[in-house]
Amino acid sequence: MEGKDQWRVLEFYSGVGGMRYSLVKAGVNAQVVEAFDINDVANDVYEHNFGHRPYQGNIQSLTAADLDRYEAQAWLLSPPCQPYTRQGLQKQSGDARAFSFLRILELIPHLSRPPILLFVENVVGFETSDTHAKMIETLKSSGFVTQEFILSPLQFGVPYSRPRYFCLAKRNPSSFWCPCFNDKLIWCPSPLFVHDGEPVTFECLRPQDNWDKLLESCVPVEHFLEFKSPAGPKTAEYGFENANIVSRECNDSSKGHDERNGFSSTGLDLYHVPLSLIERWGSAMDIVYPDSRRCCCFTKSYYRYVKGTGSLLATVQPEMKGKGFPLKEQCLRYFTPREVANFHSFPEHFVFPDHVNLKQRYALLGNSLSVAVVAPLLHYLFTEPS
Numbered sequence: 001m002e003g004k005d006q007w008r009v010l011e012f013y014s015g016v017g018g019m020r021y022s023l024v025k026a027g028v029n030a031q032v033v034e035a036f037d038i039n040d041v042a043n044d045v046y047e048h049n050f051g052h053r054p055y056q057g058n059i060q061s062l063t064a065a066d067l068d069r070y071e072a073q074a075w076l077l078s079p080p081c082q083p084y085t086r087q088g089l090q091k092q093s094g095d096a097r098a099f100s101f102l103r104i105l106e107l108i109p110h111l112s113r114p115p116i117l118l119f120v121e122n123v124v125g126f127e128t129s130d131t132h133a134k135m136i137e138t139l140k141s142s143g144f145v146t147q148e149f150i151l152s153p154l155q156f157g158v159p160y161s162r163p164r165y166f167c168l169a170k171r172n173p174s175s176f177w178c179p180c181f182n183d184k185l186i187w188c189p190s191p192l193f194v195h196d197g198e199p200v201t202f203e204c205l206r207p208q209d210n211w212d213k214l215l216e217s218c219v220p221v222e223h224f225l226e227f228k229s230p231a232g233p234k235t236a237e238y239g240f241e242n243a244n245i246v247s248r249e250c251n252d253s254s255k256g257h258d259e260r261n262g263f264s265s266t267g268l269d270l271y272h273v274p275l276s277l278i279e280r281w282g283s284a285m286d287i288v289y290p291d292s293r294r295c296c297c298f299t300k301s302y303y304r305y306v307k308g309t310g311s312l313l314a315t316v317q318p319e320m321k322g323k324g325f326p327l328k329e330q331c332l333r334y335f336t337p338r339e340v341a342n343f344h345s346f347p348e349h350f351v352f353p354d355h356v357n358l359k360q361r362y363a364l365l366g367n368s369l370s371v372a373v374v375a376p377l378l379h380y381l382f383t384e385p386s
């Protein structure tokens, strides 16, 4: 492809469009010619933000002729991750949710116009699955070279732990900027930022063990908050007007958690963690403070369950934080969907249509990806060595 031509891109499993935001952020001269997703609520959100409704069908039913018709040179795919998650049954290619991706792989050798570039995102664990083995075998036999990464937003200055697997593939004669990493699994972002003549570091070829150092270079959680006082951390009320009012309000368990759909009430009371939950699940909760430099991965079950689904924010004054103070006095709240979107480095103009309720918002965001991580990966993928 000539450097000045616009790439024609297909976005499979488009969800709320995290890949598309990453493509824009990467500054790639590209046009998404079609997006595909089976979920109508995700498609509502995508259409609301991008003015284009994704093709709403099962990706599994696409044919080689359908795909050829788009004349796309790049494919971006974030297939369902449940077949590979540690918490799941790990049925891998035997899980029905893996079938559509396997089908897409099967079609590649039969295309008249196979893509030149391919990008796949999934959970850590995918790289040891039989689906992965099938993907690599198909790509190799179709003339692709691959470079694979496991990266987290923490490595990009974002206080958010969400390690994910990425496969970048380029079809011959297209090649990577750093070919020395072909066929390798890379654990740090430095190859993405290597410039002409700079030495490459092979440190990246083993899992990173310098997480404490990384945390130091992350900006604090308070930078990602929707509700904060401009007065600064000492006097900030990170979401609650007054700590005394809050401890009464956030401990008000009379309001059923399940009734909270995002419309019954306005403001922060939607986000208070009820006392009943703190009493039952307190020991399993991951609590962070506005000055923390790490936050746990938000999953699609955030707000429905507290264990292992994402961090909760303690909104007390800094001097009241820590183990010395009981959890129920820490004024815990959930991060808002906007705040989760901020941790995913979504642009400020990303919004949900009004009819999408709170649980749906968390579920859609939990399924999405970190633009801070994917944008530099896409930039690297789309850049040809000069």
Ligand SMILES: C[S@@+](CC[C@H](N)C(=O)[O-])C[C@H]1O[C@@H](n2cnc3c(N)ncnc32)[C@H](O)[C@@H]1O
Pocket: 013, 014, 015, 016, 017, 018, 019, 036, 037, 038, 039, 042, 057, 058, 059, 060, 078, 079, 080, 081, 100, 364, 367, 368, 369
């Ligand atoms: C991991 S999420 C990807 C999210 C997306 N990258 C984003 O930024 O929101 C997987 C998406 O694939 C969709 N999906 C799953 N199986 C599908 C299939 N067989 N056909 C079409 N879409 C499917 C789901 O609805 C979900 O939105």
